[in-house]
Amino acid sequence: MKFNKNTSFGNQKGLSVEVRNDNFNDAMRKFKRKIQDDGRLQEVKQRQEYIKPSERKAREKAAARARWLKKLNKENNTRK
Helix, strand or coil: CCEEEECCCEEECCCEEECCCHHHHHHHHHHHHHHHHHHHHHHHHHCCCCCHHHHHHHHHHHHHHHHHHHHHHHHHHHHH
16 A cells, blocks of 8 residues: 655655555654655745744844854864
């Protein structure tokens, strides 16, 4: 049995997960992971409310700074 998601989401292709041995929970977990990795879940969350461009830019800048600080912290911990 196959669980298919063939609706197009922008220009992206559909996703599918095969259910093996009637283990629907594992297939659902894999499907959720595929959707998250594909970025569809994040896009749906972003479309739920309008975010002003200035606020979006501030959030992106804060996220970039957090990634940069995390990278610096990781490098400093590996050198010790």
